[in-house]
Amino acid sequence: MFGNKRIACWMSEKKSQKVKWAEFEQVCSNYGYELFKLDLEKDIENQGPFSVFLHKLTDIIALANQGDAKSKNTINLVENYISTHPEIIVIDPIPNVRQLLDRYKAYSIIHATDLHKHGVFTPNFCEITTSNNQKTVEELNAACVTYPFICKPSLGHGSKKAHEMLIVFNEGNLRDCKPPCVAQAFINHNAILYKIFIVGDQYYFVERPSLKNFHASDQKTIFFDSSDVSKADSQSSLSVLDLEDEQIPKTRPDPIILGKIACTLRKAFKMDLLGVDVVIENFTGKYAIIDVNAYPGYDGFPNFYHALLKCIVDQVNSGINTERKHNLKVDCLNIIKTN
Ligand SMILES: Nc1ncnc2c1ncn2[C@@H]1O[C@H](COP(=O)(O)OP(=O)(O)OP(=O)(O)O)[C@@H](O)[C@H]1O
């Protein structure tokens, strides 16, 4: 019935549980595609042919990078299969996803774009690779990372540990940082974050809770789990503004700037499924990109499965390889309109 219009999908059990499979299958079918879950425990060839491979393999790639033999084998099998079937559209290409597993690499890619022309920046950042505090002080100074800073594990995705963070307020507590990690200057933004969700040439943004304002002081390091802070229903005590900060005027995000960020980062990372976390700095009104995620949750994205299928069909119809496609794309993405 579908010929080779088949979409193979793989994601972790955790993510799979959040998918509305019946609805997703129906939307695929409306576009003339059959959707099936690829079983990576079984021979891939026997489950083919398929024309599209949609995946979130971040957990497995992260485990493979840490030396886990089973995960290494799985990724090898997937990569070999893809290389012997170059006609398959992979969303997103594995080498491109890999870049996002390393926060330092991801921030460096953002920093190298021309977004600064639009009042957009990545907060100053550097890697912390040693427990030698003197060396760390030098690295922080060289990169102009001031206090307080957020210390994030270098691994950006794919394990619970990737989301264990700290806010460091002074040099005296540098020992709390456990390398390998990235120090990123803390940007005061009145506890409001914007998540830009990108699906091919479409994007949408939602407002989320975030961390309150902090200032350099002699206070102890704050340890937190990032997954408790900026989900739609998060109610972290770290998000409650100090009384004096409640008066700071709220800046409305400019959809044109958010669109410019979406378009630029889609090209820079050469990926179709991206989440970008942005905060607007108090008083300067500048936009700080603090995090980029592969295949995010899309919580709040209207008609996500339709957008995804449109993205898939666009890729299939473009008839040229993914690498070139992102360079050829027009200069802006389309914001998803709600009624
Ligand atoms: N440089 C920063 N300045 C101010 N607040 C920040 C900064 N970086 C992160 N935060 C806050 O910390 C939270 C977690 O940071 P980040 O998004 O980097 O973590 P994460 O583990 O990659 O999260 P996720 O993958 O769920 O998006 C953000 O949602 C934001 O509230």
Ligand SMILES: O=P(O)(O)O[C@H]1[C@H](O)[C@@H](O)[C@H](OP(=O)(O)O)[C@@H](OP(=O)(O)O)[C@H]1O
């Ligand atoms: O959609 P937002 O609110 O941005 O949140 C996503 C995070 O940004 C991702 O980092 C999560 O994936 P990982 O757990 O693989 O890092 C991702 O987990 P998911 O794969 O379970 O959706 C989401 O929690």
Ligand SMILES: [Mg+2]
């Ligand atoms: Mg984030």
